[in-house]
Amino acid sequence: MTNYDKKYDADDKYSLRGRVFQKLREDILSGRYKEHEELKEVAIGEELGVSRTPVREAFRQLELEGLIRIVPNKGAYVTGITAKDVKDIYMIRSLLEGLCARLATEKISKEQMEEMEENVYLADFHEEKGHLDQIAELDNRFHDILYEACDSKLLEHTLRDFHRYVLRVRQKTLATNTRGRASNDEHRKIMEAIKAGDAELAEKLANQHMINAYDNMVKNGLKEIYGENTEEDTDKK
Amino acid sequence: MTNYDKKYDADDKYSLRGRVFQKLREDILSGRYKEHEELKEVAIGEELGVSRTPVREAFRQLELEGLIRIVPNKGAYVTGITAKDVKDIYMIRSLLEGLCARLATEKISKEQMEEMEENVYLADFHEEKGHLDQIAELDNRFHDILYEACDSKLLEHTLRDFHRYVLRVRQKTLATNTRGRASNDEHRKIMEAIKAGDAELAEKLANQHMINAYDNMVKNGLKEIYGENTEEDTDKK
DNA sequence: TCTCGTATAATTGTATACAATATACCTGCT
DNA sequence: AGCAGGTATATTGTATACAATTATACGAGA
Numbered sequence: 001m002t003n004y005d006k007k008y009d010a011d012d013k014y015s016l017r018g019r020v021f022q023k024l025r026e027d028i029l030s031g032r033y034k035e036h037e038e039l040k041e042v043a044i045g046e047e048l049g050v051s052r053t054p055v056r057e058a059f060r061q062l063e064l065e066g067l068i069r070i071v072p073n074k075g076a077y078v079t080g081i082t083a084k085d086v087k088d089i090y091m092i093r094s095l096l097e098g099l100c101a102r103l104a105t106e107k108i109s110k111e112q113m114e115e116m117e118e119n120v121y122l123a124d125f126h127e128e129k130g131h132l133d134q135i136a137e138l139d140n141r142f143h144d145i146l147y148e149a150c151d152s153k154l155l156e157h158t159l160r161d162f163h164r165y166v167l168r169v170r171q172k173t174l175a176t177n178t179r180g181r182a183s184n185d186e187h188r189k190i191m192e193a194i195k196a197g198d199a200e201l202a203e204k205l206a207n208q209h210m211i212n213a214y215d216n217m218v219k220n221g222l223k224e225i226y227g228e229n230t231e232e233d234t235d236k237k
Numbered sequence: 238m239t240n241y242d243k244k245y246d247a248d249d250k251y252s253l254r255g256r257v258f259q260k261l262r263e264d265i266l267s268g269r270y271k272e273h274e275e276l277k278e279v280a281i282g283e284e285l286g287v288s289r290t291p292v293r294e295a296f297r298q299l300e301l302e303g304l305i306r307i308v309p310n311k312g313a314y315v316t317g318i319t320a321k322d323v324k325d326i327y328m329i330r331s332l333l334e335g336l337c338a339r340l341a342t343e344k345i346s347k348e349q350m351e352e353m354e355e356n357v358y359l360a361d362f363h364e365e366k367g368h369l370d371q372i373a374e375l376d377n378r379f380h381d382i383l384y385e386a387c388d389s390k391l392l393e394h395t396l397r398d399f400h401r402y403v404l405r406v407r408q409k410t411l412a413t414n415t416r417g418r419a420s421n422d423e424h425r426k427i428m429e430a431i432k433a434g435d436a437e438l439a440e441k442l443a444n445q446h447m448i449n450a451y452d453n454m455v456k457n458g459l460k461e462i463y464g465e466n467t468e469e470d471t472d473k474k
Numbered sequence: 475t476c477t478c479g480t481a482t483a484a485t486t487g488t489a490t491a492c493a494a495t496a497t498a499c500c501t502g503c504t
Numbered sequence: 505a506g507c508a509g510g511t512a513t514a515t516t517g518t519a520t521a522c523a524a525t526t527a528t529a530c531g532a533g534a
Contacts, residue, residue: 012309057293060294065301074526084389092392252488288489289490294487310496
């Protein structure tokens with residue numbers, strides 16, 4: 001669990017450490033740094049024009065975000081995500097997104113509700129046109145709205161962590177399949193349940209939404225991308 | 238979400254940073270540092286005989302564990318837990334402990350099962366004698382066993398985070414009430430459900446176990462200890 | 475040719491020095 | 505008296521220097 005305060009979040013852009021942290025996170029999530037790749041303090045410091053100190057502090061945070069693993073006196077390595085990890089994450093998310101949707105039904109603001117409707121509408125549009133980037137963007141945003149609407153900083157932060165964690169995986173599977181339409185249909189149903197004030201239904205739909213997302217991943221060859229149990233023996237670089 | 242690897246966890250005892258990290262965490266959880274208290278880098282460094290560098294790195298980790306909040310260019314403050322936070326945590330834990338118990342039913346090892354039985358048995362004994370410290374210790378351990386038994390590093394780590402997070406609250410309420418017996422009875426029922434292989438039942442019992450724990454907290458005056466919404470305006474030291 | 479050990483280089487861990495920022499206090503003005 | 509501004513002080517942010525550890529290269533010996 002991490003600091004869940006908005007105003008002073010870990011990624012303040014105005015310190016060197018904050019910039020390093022954001023840059024590295026982005027580079028890891030975007031796939032610039034491969035799994036199990038070693039990150040060298042001096043190399044990264046030189047690239048960004050800073051000393052090792054802010055780099056090291058950024059490392060500590062990345063480690064607790066689960067993006068890298070620091071082995072004492074050896075180095076920092078980009079963490080691998082196993083197929084088992086992904087499965088676990090979706091099991092957990094299924095429950096928590098459901099809880100989130102249930103809470104959001106009571107707490108959502110008018111503005112948030114409107115943005116959610118707009119989101120679903122826009123996603124339909126881009127789906128027609130085949131704009132994959134925008135679809136992915138809207139998908140992320142839909143869940144962010146939900147997280148904000150549940151009115152629980154803790155749940156919001158927890159879900160954001162998990163969500164971010166699977167972005168690396170999603171990027172490799174979402175863009176190449178036809179889940180976009182089904183996913184957005186599910187978004188619409190969740191949105192409608194929330195709008196109708198049916199918390200029970202919203203929860204169930206959100207539960208199922210995650211299960212479907214995971215099933216789709218498996219169908220699209222998750223196992224082929226990530227080994228079954230490669231996490232343990234990653235000491236070799 | 239944080240690094241969930243066992244071997245090289247954040248709290249390696251052999252580096253100065255690791256020692257500082259552990260010491261500060263213990264001091265915060267034990268209540269030595271009060272809520273909203275400011276932690277000064279030099280003061281802590283001098284107390285432990287180390288420079289500011291390892292202290293700062295430890296701070297970054299404590300921040301992401303949710304124990305302190307770092308305000309850029311100002312300082313590090315022990316985070317406050319509001320009554321709302323506690324409620325949210327128990328809602329989340331209710332779901333995740335349930336999931337954990339369900340998974341553990343399939344995955345638990347013989348050794349873990351035996352330790353769990355022993356745990357319940359011992360807790361009964363200490364309950365009779367009124368050994369409050371041992372009861373609290375066994376309670377923590379029961380949940381730890383469950384976390385280990387679910388065979389999911391991610392779920393285990395997530396639950397451990399939440400569990401640790403509420404320790405500060407629990408210490409103030411558990412020792413003074415009669416929940417010990419009821420709690421251990423619930424542990425026994427969960428244990429028996431797991432032993433019988435009834436995953437559904439184990440999940441439901443674990444769900445309810447958390448709800449009961451929370452209800453008991455409220456009954457014992459949680460609100461009186463923690464303000465309703467004090468988290469936002471903590472800038473004053 | 476292979477293995478082992480040693481020297482060397484590379485890398486991380488920590489301490490310290492310096493810079494930037496925030497806070498407290500004091501002075502002078504109205 | 506009360507407020508504005510500025511200076512001093514304390515504290516955090518960053519860079520650099522040094523120590524400790526680990527990885528690598530190379531050569532001696534079997």
